[in-house]
Amino acid sequence: MSNHDQAQKQAQAAAPFDGGGLAAPKIEQVGHAATHETEQAAQAADTVLVNQRSADKVLLVETLADFSSDERLVTADELLAAFTERAAITPPVTVAQVREELQTLPDPRFEGPDSETVATDMARIKAMEKAQPGSAPDPEVPGLRKTRRLLSRRQLLTSLLHPAEALAAPENAAEQTVEPAPAVEPAQVAAAPRVVDGEYAAALLAELLTENDEVAVFTAWDNKEYYHYKPQMSSLYARILSTANNKMVQVASVVRESSRDYPRPVALEIFEYPPFLFEADALQQCLRDMAENPEYADIKFTESSVGTVYLYSTRYLDEDYAAFLAENEDVGAIASP
Numbered sequence: 331m332s333n334h335d336q337a338q339k340q341a342q343a344a345a346p347f348d349g350g351g352l353a354a355p356k357i358e359q360v361g362h363a364a365t366h367e368t369e370q371a372a373q374a375a376d377t378v379l380v381n382q383r384s385a386d387k388v389l390l391v392e393t394l395a396d397f398s399s400d401e402r403l404v405t406a407d408e409l410l411a412a413f414t415e416r417a418a419i420t421p422p423v424t425v426a427q428v429r430e431e432l433q434t435l436p437d438p439r440f441e442g443p444d445s446e447t448v449a450t451d452m453a454r455i456k457a458m459e460k461a462q463p464g465s466a467p468d469p470e471v472p473g474l475r476k477t478r479r480l481l482s483r484r485q486l487l488t489s490l491l492h493p494a495e496a497l498a499a500p501e502n503a504a505e506q507t508v509e510p511a512p513a514v515e516p517a518q519v520a521a522a523p524r525v526v527d528g529e530y531a532a533a534l535l536a537e538l539l540t541e542n543d544e545v546a547v548f549t550a551w552d553n554k555e556y557y558h559y560k561p562q563m564s565s566l567y568a569r570i571l572s573t574a575n576n577k578m579v580q581v582a583s584v585v586r587e588s589s590r591d592y593p594r595p596v597a598l599e600i601f602e603y604p605p606f607l608f609e610a611d612a613l614q615q616c617l618r619d620m621a622e623n624p625e626y627a628d629i630k631f632t633e634s635s636v637g638t639v640y641l642y643s644t645r646y647l648d649e650d651y652a653a654f655l656a657e658n659e660d661v662g663a664i665a666s667p
Contacts, residue, residue, distance in 0.1 A: 378425045380490040388486045398562035410531045418523040478561035551579045586643040595640035595656045634660035
């Protein structure tokens with residue numbers, strides 16, 4: 331082989347690694363571009379907003395839950411006023427924020443000393459409430475109210491991550507929300523509060539009543555409608571609170587519901603404890619007033635063999651059956667190991 335041919339082959343072999351070899355710089359540029367695109371995609375994901383209407387529903391439920399946690403019934407006007415005030419200063423929520431909270435929020439089903447029984451208890455209570463509204467125990471059972479609040483918060487946050495309904499990219503957020511929700515800094519939101527229309531808020535509440543079984547409304551004895559959040563306040567407890575301004579109605583409603591739903595008579599002494607807190611004299615006066623009022627002619631009492639007085643309603647229990655239930659409740663519970 332001639333010296334010319336050897337030089338040509340050496341030049342061809344060396345091309346990728348020196349002057350003629352642009353491949354390495356190109357690979358490096360592609361690598362930089364891919365990294366940059368990945369970083370941009372991650373940044374874009376951090377700014378993806380949850381659907382504003384869905385976020386507002388969660389905020390409305392949380393507002394109602396706060397009232398129920400404080401053992402306060404609330405009318406629609408009071409609830410919506412509190413919600414609109416809260417929504418005005420609440421910035422848009424990103425998917426990243428929701429996921430971060432879900433990661434840090436404790437799950438009482440798997441964490442804590444009662445985690446093994448929480449899921450079973452929650453399923454039992456929900457089944458009782460569905461089968462017979464008002465029959466489930468009040469969430470003031472030790473630890474239960476906090477547990478139910480945590481569980482409901484996790485469920486609400488998870489609902490915001492539903493890909494088909496809850497996610498809205500910033501570029502089309504205006505199409506999927508009642509109001510555009512651009513990615514803005516908290517300081518900007520504080521400087522320009524969001525205006526929430528009253529009709530929009532009322533529509534959210536109407537939708538929640540059909541979509542969320544935990545949001546409840548009932549008509550009280552005075553024909554007022556009250557709202558409560560079941561994980562924080564049972565239906566029975568809500569009705570008790572609604573009669574706080576009429577003691578005769580309060581006693582009669584508790585006795586009638588217990589006779590109808592369980593069925594069982596009610597020990598008179600329970601009215602001396604929360605949430606009733608009757609003084610002994612006031613309770614006796616209330617019973618005397620009821621005895622003179624024909625509206626409460628169905629409220630009777632029976633006494634167990636150990637002297638405990640029970641109230642029952644003749645609308646749902648006859649005298650003999652009420653006496654049997656009272657005896658079993660009082661004496662039978664003591665006799666049974």
